[in-house]
Amino acid sequence: MLPVFGHLNPDTDAITSALVYARLLTRQGTEARAYRLGELNFETPYVLREAGLDAPELLPELAAGSRVALVDHNESAQSVPNLADLTVTHVVDHHKLGDLSTAAPAYLRFEPVGCTGTILLKLHREANVSVEPVDAKLMLSAILSDTLHFRSPTTTQADRDAVDFLAPIAGVGDVETYALAMFAAKSDLGDTPAETLLKMDYKVFPFGDVAAPQRWGLGVVETTNPAYVFGRQAELLAAMASAKTQDGLDGILLSVVDILNETNRTLVPGEVEAAVVQAVFGADTTGNVADLGARISRKKQIVPALETHFAL
Numbered sequence: 001m002l003p004v005f006g007h008l009n010p011d012t013d014a015i016t017s018a019l020v021y022a023r024l025l026t027r028q029g030t031e032a033r034a035y036r037l038g039e040l041n042f043e044t045p046y047v048l049r050e051a052g053l054d055a056p057e058l059l060p061e062l063a064a065g066s067r068v069a070l071v072d073h074n075e076s077a078q079s080v081p082n083l084a085d086l087t088v089t090h091v092v093d094h095h096k097l098g099d100l101s102t103a104a105p106a107y108l109r110f111e112p113v114g115c116t117g118t119i120l121l122k123l124h125r126e127a128n129v130s131v132e133p134v135d136a137k138l139m140l141s142a143i144l145s146d147t148l149h150f151r152s153p154t155t156t157q158a159d160r161d162a163v164d165f166l167a168p169i170a171g172v173g174d175v176e177t178y179a180l181a182m183f184a185a186k187s188d189l190g191d192t193p194a195e196t197l198l199k200m201d202y203k204v205f206p207f208g209d210v211a212a213p214q215r216w217g218l219g220v221v222e223t224t225n226p227a228y229v230f231g232r233q234a235e236l237l238a239a240m241a242s243a244k245t246q247d248g249l250d251g252i253l254l255s256v257v258d259i260l261n262e263t264n265r266t267l268v269p270g271e272v273e274a275a276v277v278q279a280v281f282g283a284d285t286t287g288n289v290a291d292l293g294a295r296i297s298r299k300k301q302i303v304p305a306l307e308t309h310f311a312l
């Protein structure tokens with residue numbers, strides 16, 4: 001049984017892509033099963049309920065040498081702690097290539113599209129495998145989630161075509177209404193502890209010198225209600241300071257992305273971060289907040305800029 005899983009602090013694409021790819025592999029003769037590497041965000045339970053599915057189980061600890069398939073990530077910092085001891089047999093991903101290495105030839109499918117779900121649809125169609133309604137619902141949801149219903153600059157024509165193809169199979173007549181319901185679920189944060197909010201969509205990236213990289217924690221809260229998040233600014237800044245110490249980071253940022261207005265105002269806890277944000281994005285930090293304008297994609301507009309900065 002081949003375990004299939006997405007990244008730590010899973011988002012909707014990380015969960016649904018594991019489910020869809022596990023089923024596709026199984027239908028193609030490789031028995032596979034989806035797992036998750038952490039707690040769900042607030043959007044994914046809505047999607048799973050709509051699809052009539054339970055969440056995948058947490059990945060148990062795997063023995064060295066175990067075969068695994070990765071979806072929606074490839075960097076070790078975003079995967080299981082013992083990834084280097086495992087045998088990666090498949091990767092389907094739409095992120096930049098990181099430190100992935102494999103002991104034996106692996107099936108690798110990377111495309112610069114907006115969502116892993118878009119690639120998974122291509123895999124179905126290339127293999128002439130029918131797309132089941134439940135899988136269509138999962139892939140459709142992931143694409144709407146990752147691209148913020150095509151608002152993100154990561155969106156490609158392939159993502160739009162995939163949604164057009166999937167919506168009727170999934171039985172989603174009004175894609176806009178469905179996407180807004182997903183975003184509303186995601187924004188309904190209640191009294192979630194600040195530490196949880198910080199880490200809900202959070203990735204650690206090594207930048208600069210490969211031998212001695214700077215490690216930055218980059219969190220994102222995508223919401224239709226940014227005022228709620230800024231109402232908890234003091235708690236979040238405190239959570240960022242302790243995460244920075246606990247995780248041994250060189251810097252930490254939390255971007256609050258207003259989905260409907262397509263803007264990014266980022267929490268900046270200290271002078272180190274403020275100097276980098278000024279140098280990289282030309283943005284001043286006032287009251288621990290920097291206005292990063294329309295840079296709403298961590299993958300396309302935040303990480304590459306920081307990578308270039310620290311490579312110099």
Ligand SMILES: [Mn+2]
Pocket residue numbers: 013014072094114115116146
């Ligand atoms: Mn993704």
